[in-house]
Amino acid sequence: RAKEHGRSRTEVFTTALRDAILIRHRLQTDLTRAIEAREVFLLYQPIVRLTDGGLIGFEALVRWRHPELGLIGPDRFIPIAEETGQILPLGRFVLEEAVRSLKRWRAQSGLPITVNVNLSARQMWDAPYVEDMLTWLAETGVEGLKIEVTESMTMSDPDRALAILGRFHDLGIPLCMDDFGTGYSSLSYLGRFPFDVLKIDKSFVSDLAPDSGRARLVRGIVNLAHDLGLDVVGEGVETAEEQAILTGLGCDYAQGYLFARPLPVDDAGSWVRRAASSGTA
Ligand code: C2E
Ligand code: MG
Ligand code: MG
Ligand code: MG
Secondary structure, three states, X not given: OOHHHOOOHHHHHHHHHHHHXXXXXXXXXXXXXXXXXXXXXXXXXXXXXXXXXXXXXXXXXXXXXXXXXXXXXXXXXXXXXXXXXXXXXXXXXXXHHHHHHHHHHHHHHOOOOEEEEEOOHHHHHOHHHHHHHHHHHHHHOOOOEEEEEEHHHHHHOHHHHHHHHHHHHHXXXXXXXXXXXXXXXXXXXXXXXXXXXXXXXXHHHOOOOOOOHHHHHHHHHXXXXXXOOOEEEEOOOOOHXXXXXXXXXXXXXXXXXXXXXXXXXXXXXXXXXXXXHHOOX
């Protein structure tokens, strides 16, 4: 079939592979410059309380507006940045930018707004880098900052993860277990770690039906998390039905397109102002 179109299957494959490699190389060489050129920026997705819809804060999510390739999502460039080590300066930029927004929103609104920042594996395992981060955070103040790490990061070296996460926890920074359910850990095992928040992965939330096996599973996760003293956030909530079911299962907070997409900083600021004037946060 491929021959009929003038190129063999191997040729098509090779071309696709070469393009992928070229783009990869391109992203890799451009990323360092991109941070300085301010092509890399943050969006902020609201996290709301399920009981009354009140805003509690945001998750900071990075984007790259590439001059030729257009808007690029983190799933495409974070893995590359992880491999090359560029995640270290990139992560530092994300942290500083997110803390800047957080401080501004708190000062402007008087509300206890929170901002979650995602930490990648390479950042977490780099001891001197973590020390630098902790020093900077201690000097800058951490009121309202939360750190998200994934279950798989934690489980790849639990003893080391425990030591490092403990340092953030000691500084008063709440820790969120991100994408819960996509790894292989048991909730009771997670009780060893100083997590404050559990984020249920969107794969458990999407198409959640009442009285389904999945709903029972989510109820179990929520109950166990609460027993361990964790707050629970449902990720990827897209429909009113998913919202209603999560609320019924006792989930505390939610994040998803139903409430808002990840927003430019000024639109997130409008959410904060609205929360302040309605007194919902
Ligand atoms: P994550 O931390 O689990 O972030 C949630 C992802 O789900 C975001 O994708 C968000 O846009 C998306 N999302 C939110 N609500 C919905 C919904 O209702 N439906 C659907 N289908 N998706 C929803 P995004 O922004 O593309 O980020 C993807 C991943 O990239 C993040 O997953 C996180 O692991 C990573 N990431 C993003 N920003 C950063 C960063 O600054 N540093 C690091 N290390 N990783 C980041
Ligand atoms: Mg996250
Ligand atoms: Mg997540
Ligand atoms: Mg994710």
